[in-house]
Amino acid sequence: MITKKRVFRFFFIALVFLTLVLVSSSIFALTEPSPAPPPAAESQMPWWGWSITLFISTFILGILAVLGGVGGGVLFVPLIGGFFPFHIDFVRGAGLIVALSGALAAGPGLLKRNLASLRLSLPVALIASSAAIVGAMIGLALPANLINILLGATIIGIVIIMATAKKSDFPVVPKPDGLSQSLGIMGIYREESLGKDVEWNVHRTPTGLILFIVIGVMAGMFGLGAGWANVPVLNILMGAPLKISVATSKFLLSITDTSAAWIYLNSGAVLPMIVVPSVVGIMLGSIVGVKILARTKPKAIKWIVIWLLLFAGVRALLKGLQIWK
Secondary structure (H helix, E strand, C coil), X not given: CCCHHHHHHHHHHHHHHHHHHHHHHHHHEECCCCCCCCCCCXXXXXXXXXXXXXXHHHHHHHHHHHHHCXXXXXHHXXXXXXXXXXXXXXXXXXXXXXXXXXXXXXXXXXXHCCCCCHHHHHHHHHXXXXXXXXXXXXXXXXXXXXXXXXXXXXXHHHHHHHHHCCCCCCCCCXXXXXXXXXXXXXXXXXXXXXXXXXXXXXXXXXXXXXXXXXXXXXXXXXCCCCHHHHHHHHHHHCCCCHHHHHHHHHHHHHHHHHHHHHHHHHCCCCCHHHHHHHHHHHHHHHHHHHHHHHHCCCCHHHHHXXXXXHHHHHHHHHHHCCCCC
16 A cells, blocks of 8 residues: 555655756756757757656656646647757647547546536537637748747646646536537536436636637647636536546647647657657656556645646746746
8 A cells, every 4th residue: 555655755756866867958958059040950869768758757747747637738738849959839739639649538438427428528629629720820921939939828827727626526516507408518427426427517618618719828838738718618617527527638738639639740840859759758647647546646746837827837937938948
């Protein structure tokens, strides 16, 4: 049996190791080889060295993502983009593939258990995926410094949402609105903790769909995935049960991220050297994280992730402002 003391000791060691990896990455990256701004960053480390370092970093991020209750993409993009000498376009493209791989792995099981709702996800996915394509095109057209500034501001906003948002297992929906009834957005699922079937409806559907336009644009522009925003909108605003919101959000990523990822792939911003070790590291780390999560649920892990995101957001913001290169 793994005790909390051992779990915290493990995460302390993991965070120290991750910090050393990120710092060493910044040291190895020579971002100023000449007085004039270089067209690309140069490095003393061979390409395979970066792949191994990336694998180790993403393996730790995969563990933290599971225990912190966040998607791998929201940790991947600001941390890897801030401390590795990769252009932000390649990092965002890899971030979408990372989020997409996790969603595709979880999607079939969530649908089989009747937790991910097709009636809820399809209209939302149509809007969010279209917006994600627009966001990806905008993101690739903007200069890297501006993207880093906007990314840093977005990550700080995500930290505020994670630290203050309250979730409701079974939100009260006094009356479903007309649009949700027209689209047939309702359902029933088996709640094992209560030992009974739970019927659910949603309301404020027009407002929710409008917000998913913004969420889709941000997902495509920054390559973060969108689980951090999907769940609060589905759960708090629209009134879907928490389990339905989380499962539907995960299924949504498999549609939304696919649309945005295609734009990055078509533009040549998806590099196997970055994507392959990242996906493998995140997936293996997630498996380890699930096993640890099954034994203990230390609440401090959430705050570790929040502080890590805050640090990454500030790093991206300062990097974009040319203060911390």
